[in-house]
Amino acid sequence: MAPASSEPAARRLAASAPWDAEADDALVCLAVRDETHDVKTFVLAPKEPRLFAYAPGQFLTFSFEIGGETIHRCYTVSSAPTRPHAVSFTVKRVPGGPVSNWLHDTLKPGDTVRALGPMGEFSCFTHPAPKYLLLSGGSGVTPMMSMARSFHDLGEARDVAFVHSARSPADIVFRGELETMARLDPAFHFHAVCETDSPNETWAGPKGRLSLDTLRDAVPDFLEREVFVCGPKPYMDAVRAMLKDAGFDMARHHQESFDFGELPEAEQEAAAEAEKTLDAEAAPAGGVRIFRVEFAKTRRVLECPENETVLDAARKAGIRLPSSCAKGLCGTCKSKLTAGTVAMTHAGGIRQREIDAGMALLCCSKPTSDLVIER
Template sequence: MATYPLKVHEKRMECDDTASLWLDVPQDLTGAFTYRPGQFLTVENDDGGELIARQYSLSSCPGAHAKLRITVKKIEGGRMSAWLVDRTQEGDYLDVQIPRGRFFKDLDAPHHVLMLAAGSGIAPILSIGRWLLESAQGHAVTIVYGNRTPETVILADEVAEIAERHADSCRVEQVMSRADDSWTGARGRIDRAYIEARFDDWRAASDLPMVVYMCGPEGFMDSAESALMGAGLPSGAIHRESFDMILEDDETKPGLEVTAEDDTGEEGPTSRIVAIVGGEEYEADWQEGEDILSALLRAEADVPFSCQEGTCSSCISKLTAGKVEVRPGVLQTLRKDDLEEGLTLACLSRPLTRNIRIDFDEI
């Protein structure tokens, strides 16, 4: 997919291994880089002749910030994260794709939004939380944020600012797993036991219906989701964003069917795949055994992609004509109601009708 050079306007070290980068968007690209809270940017870089692409959640908030901000934690062996944290400087340019992602969906009525974050998972959580609080729609927000020590808290000033500015509708609960005796707040990890112990208090904080957003390591989110469902929350009220997921499913088992709402297509051998990307139309044939993304890349279609394994969500798209089969592992990234809307991941999908049409813009 096309990238655009965005200038690093400001770089701030949040802690030893994490940096926030503010990016300038030229006036003529303002429309292309309009974003929703919780979306991510894909950053590309040529590393020794190899093009690498990684996704980073926007920690800035639509309407509240004039520039885009990504917050990057350096991970062991991470070529992109090390380059962004250690080597990128103010004035440099990053090759960036337009914002994508479906982590957050607008709420149609006031809710109590419980937000769970661990480490750098605060980036999309803070964006969504701030947007909800400043939307004046009557939401109550509880942010539960886990770190090792106070010195490792990312975006600490902004978390504190939001809690102070919206004291009537926002509660922030910081949890430290390795803090010294000077820490007087909650201790431990945001695990199943912690959530079970605190959930009644969180629920009692508001009479509004509860919805949950969480972001952090997979183990943290698996544990949290299990505890929340055990406390009676339906799975449809729990939303999660992953950044270290490994796709787990059996490719030999039957997949899930996704059908376009307005044009279900004609059954039979697939002859044509049409993709809409950036307002342009691309066409590809399909070869037995390949996924839709592979067919489109073979036809040199300018589609967004990165991992090609169903874990990064870059190839999220909407089926607007026909029917596809999607590997069951898609439910680690998308929800059943997303599939019912026609959303899918092109790298996990194969066509089931003669013609399909898939839109990468309509997400």
Template sequence: MNAHTSFPASEFVAAMRQRQWADSSPQAMVCRRVIDETHDVKTFVFSAASDRMFCFNAGQYVLLRLSIDGLNVTRAYSVSSPPTRPLDLHITVKRTPGGLVSNWLHDNLRSGDEIKIEGPLGSFKLDGAASEKPLFLAGGSGITPLMSMLRMLTDRASDLDLRLIYSVRSPRDIIYKSELNALAARFPNVEVTFLCSKGDSSWAEPSGRLNGPLLLRLVPDLANRTVYTCGPELYMKAIQASFDEVGIEPLAYYEESFGGYAGGAAPDEASAISSFVHFTKSGIEHCCAPGETLLDAARKCGVYVPTACQQGVCGTCRIAKLSGEVSMCDLGGLTSEDKSAGYVLACCSRAQGNVSIDL
């Protein structure tokens, strides 16, 4: 028998912890690879410049801190890789027409480039006490946090009875199609259904938009499922309407919403209201343009407000409202305690009359 040096388990654990990120402060990350997923979606693979492991819960997101044309910007992206592979981190980004960050990433970020990433953040994560029958419902690029969950479960060879229904516009918009098909073929407990709103003559799977009867047909045991769903705001509303339509409530329901219009009142509705924002600490009073958010107003006045998702989800732009009323579309960025304390989200709040902000 060859002699070997023993390494106590406690020392091994301590050594591994030293390699983990100790907090969520911005870390230098190096882009190692760029993967073309679809015609307008890319996955960016990062590893820590400091050779540390990234620890997170499947479903969480990170903040990318970038400098684009001299402007410091922050955007939130779900992690699409699983926590079972902690040496690298994947984000999957859809190019958005007119989108500052998504277009910059697609056109400029290359292997070897270094950026700052902060995280992990977010409460959308796979529950440790999850049902034995999870149902994943994804719309468009909302597949990304659910892909992290699915990859984690299959990495662990989980025997959970798992269903995924993935809604997209057309067959060419399916992200991770080959991998999803491979996972479904390899794991008999995993069932994947693609649902295209615009199928073509070669499309053999269901077509159309998800509704109550179709959801119940695809998942007859809907009432016994724990639902995890993510997608644009309109998709999320359609999911809620589908459950209402068939009069069924799942065992539990967890959602992450992003994309789409994040405002409270639409611009044409807001135009009839003459509104002013008073930034009390800065001593600035601003007359709001129709449909202008508090974040827009702050930027015009040179008042700094930290931002990330700009869609009412992450809560980074939380600010204290001292008086007045706003219309706000909060997609989970504020807790009930925040709302009781008078906080609002600058990115998706619009003044309704005179409003005072503690900035």
């Protein structure tokens, strides 16, 4: 077999222009890597060599064509901006999850996906500190890995303690790399907490779920650190309560604002927040106009007041729509309007050319007429 040409790699390394999703949102899958038995990393780059710039901890919103339908999902970047020629995201297979299973079973090198971003404010770069504590549970490891890789590549010898909670030793994502980083950098400390043993390994470290005693043993000076937390909602809630009970200064506590692994719970949070916002809004003089909203594919119809978002009205009507941030940032609820107009105030989760083509983010769109939505 003839050796592979190094020309594509040389072209990518020679890139000088930044990647701009507004100009070209297509990313080609370069590689798929097995991290654990149910976690894969997908390495992407534009067709034409470009450089990625982002803060470690930020995310991309992806558009996937699955079964003839466009589905939007947000995934945190797991690679580091110190290696700008490609970008990676890491996904755990979720039983019954339409996107995670499609990615694991279908996406392969050479395939193309579309992406928007980077976005998000969850980053160590926005909160400079002499010492950090990174706490992650399950797939919440991805933004922490981007932060850890960045500090390691920059050679800053930054005092970083990384404590990851996993189901078993076989479920510790990036374990080999994290252990290597800890061996090479005396200022980087990695600790894993496992609920149970795996079939091929009896866990010698702390067992069970993360507790205050376990945290104190691993990181005695955790009260002095800037803390970043990411994981399933129950994990983040438990960590928040634990830190408060320990007397931690919660002004130095930061957690990921999206719960990608527990979407239904995230929707409940977003709905509660939306209801507070709606309660604070004053009805316009002359009363509130009510508009008819029809979902063309499912043939569901609801009424939506002009001072309420389509997403909130749908939730109240028992219609479940894809959503995550409920702030016009992530793009998960992006939908096609085939009739009608809306007033939309977004935070970057949609491009102008998509708006011109009739797309809207339902979480931040209030009707100004009757609507027909392609869902």
